[in-house]
Amino acid sequence: MDKTAASDLPQVFVADRQLIVCQGIGSLVGQIDEVRLAEFATDTKSLDKMLRQATGRAILILGVRLSDGDLTVVLEQLRKAHPEVMVVVVADETEFAFIRTAIKAGANSVCLMSQILTSLPKILGKLVEGHSIVPTDILRKLTSENADVLTRREHEILALLVDGLTNFQISARLGLSENTVKYYLKAIYQKLDVNSRGGAIAKYVAGNY
Incomplete structure (x- = not known):
């Protein structure tokens, strides 16, 4: 050519x-x-x-x-x-x-x-x-999948969690109250079928959710 x-x-x-x-x-x-x-x-x-x-x-x-x-x-x-x-x-x-x-x-x-x-x-x-x-x-x-999918806001919060930010730091970064961040984290844990920050981070980093 x-x-x-x-x-x-x-x-x-x-x-x-x-x-x-x-x-x-x-x-x-x-x-x-x-x-x-x-x-x-x-x-x-x-x-x-x-x-x-x-x-x-x-x-x-x-x-x-x-x-x-x-x-x-x-x-x-x-x-x-x-x-x-x-x-x-x-x-x-x-x-x-x-x-x-x-x-x-x-x-x-x-x-x-x-x-x-x-x-x-x-x-x-x-x-x-x-x-x-x-x-x-x-x-x-x-x-064939009918599993819950993370929303964009949940993705943002989870990514900040992976970066090591605390609930307070996440709330400040996103302009949310700490209670709202806790609410989102609870929803994330349920969707990922985990009960801790470490479990959520591990699944997210592996792309296994």
């Missing part, structure tokens, strides 16, 4: 908190003819800078966590700053809560890490054609 034709191909960026994961996914992307591999990012600031400098169509392959935030935060920022970027979320099967969150937040596709070698080329091919695609096994699991 000549340089002019190559420059017209959609750029694929890869973002994950671990650079080695970005490099592994990047080596796979580099073998796909319909796209061209761009840059890697491990935090939200470098991701934003990278996408601002993108030329032409851009596709982002996003892990569930960057070094300074999980995909709940990253997708919200992306939709505001870069609504034109198509997003593929890569996650493990144990991180299904993040998969659910990604689809609700408008991700264009989801790829399970265990199926990445076969699924990612197909997914990128569809995105290049302008089609969003969610694998049928993920759709099936999504539609």
